[in-house]
Amino acid sequence: MPELPEVEIRRQYLETSSLYQPISHIEVEDKKLLTTDLATLHQALIGRQFTGTRRVGKNLFVLTDAPDVIVHMHFGMTGDLEYYHASLDRPRFARIVFEFTSGFNLGFLCPRKFERVGLVTDIDAFLQRKKIGDDGLDISPETLSDRVRRKKAFIKPVLLDQSVVAGLGNWIVDEVLFQAFIHPEQRADTLTDGQMSTLHEAIRLVLETAIRYEATYRDFPNCFLIHVREWDDSPYDDVEAHKFCPRCKTRIERSVVGGRTTFFCPNEQRV
Template sequence: MPELPEVEAARSAVAEHCIGKKIVKSIIADDSKVINGVSRSDFEAALLNKTIVAVHRKGKNMWLQLDSPPFPSFQFGMAGAVYIKGVAITKYKRSAVNDADEWPSKYSKFFIELNDGLEISFTDKRRFATVRLLDNPASVPPISALGPDALLEPMTEGEFIKSLSKKKIAIKPLLLDQSFISGIGNWVADEVLYQARIHPSQNASSLSKEEGAILLKSIKEVLEKAVEVGADSSQYPSNWIFHSREKKPGKAFVDGKKIDFITVRGRTSAYVPELQKLTGVQATEAPAKPPTAKRKPQGMNESQDANKSKRSRGGGKKATAESKSRESIDSDGSDDDVHENIDKKPTKAGTKKPQKQTKRKAK
């Protein structure tokens, strides 16, 4: 799932190759589930002959600043991705397009061609991303409701420790709360807690000043390293829990130490019991039980599974709508949704029509 490092890599790639260039062609998907609040024709017309002057990001949201408003913004959701055709070398792996690849993809929601021939596409196979056209994306939800960006607007040590002292909830869901700090998702939260040697269920207000300072330092170091390598996970340090957190229980280890999985406020969390121990009053309480159900496929978490079950009982449409409207302040936003819906219409007349597909569970 795209988290801050992945979205920052997309922003950096677009900024490097597109700033100063004019949009000469645009194709917006006929998909009201992803394209929010504007018709396809109005969106396309609003982009033509505009020049890209900057590319911004806050949390897991990105937007293009053009030479005049309105501006397109992208909320990446579960599977949103940016592709740039014609870019031979880039650290952002999702920007590479091979000659044999379908282009634009049938999952493309936003496509533009620039005056030098460069082509860019924002795709979303699972349709939980949101693409908007706004006069000032930063001034309205979801971006205006976000907490400080974990990379660009880090809290001071004093501010962070003071904020933790007021939060009587487990530290893992607090880190996922986008209104508290924006950009941290499930894998980053697991990583920073492991590096800080803090149990994901530890009450935030019970953390000592030293633990708070170490956690803040871990957030900075993990994000900076992930961004430095362009979100290329193969270049993440070998001692990161990231490399083993998707393995099956009993077979996951980091530095020779066993990784366990527990559910904390609806989210499956990977941690190392030998190093991440509950402290204080919580140390004497009953330990959190690990998930009893079979491990979910990669990319799925316990909260997602709960949403899926809820929808199967008849609460689906309402739950999905509420999830999308509250993405900026929920624990990890629309990343909690897992249903995979395939587009039924091509993005533009004349493009390759996708073959009929059936719904299937995410793997």
């Protein structure tokens, strides 16, 4: 799940639950999840407190009371956070646990082990090294246009490229292109000025809507394409009704673009 809005929700969650409590221990079930070796992690963090957070795209940085000790978290496809008290309440898949002297714990849930946690000393240097571009909520229309138009590939894989704009994942790109009436296989360098400006607005619309509804898909407005994905498996839901374009009622097409499952309206999104 974790694309930009989900990571933003997790950032807010960590910020309201886990700041200003000294860390007494860190439990690590699988060292593959760490990008920093365990001994270094312990040495840097035991006795420290989390003091703040920063998010760029899908990356969450947790600041501590030492300026050059910053925890980087990436949630992969299914990562999550859960703050809990008794160790009996330890959630399933909490493979990394930050234990606080208060007796509370912050669990980093990794059902699929695609998630990563490690130390960073300088956020900007890290972003530069990993080629993370401007955050989807911060990018200017000019920067977006420059970066997109330099590519000849299909617009969908270009928007998934974190160096072009950071934070968009598979479903958000589909939603953005649907809201902007752009076909996922239109070449990035052929977008008109009008399309670029619509695209920029659509990115803001989708990200802000997702954050407002705390990334709970079934609560999104009916005019969103997301509902065709049927992640909401409520028995009361008429699944068939979600397979049509919410605007023109054409049957939504499912294909593969850039190796990823893609949904779009063949009537309103044309190459």
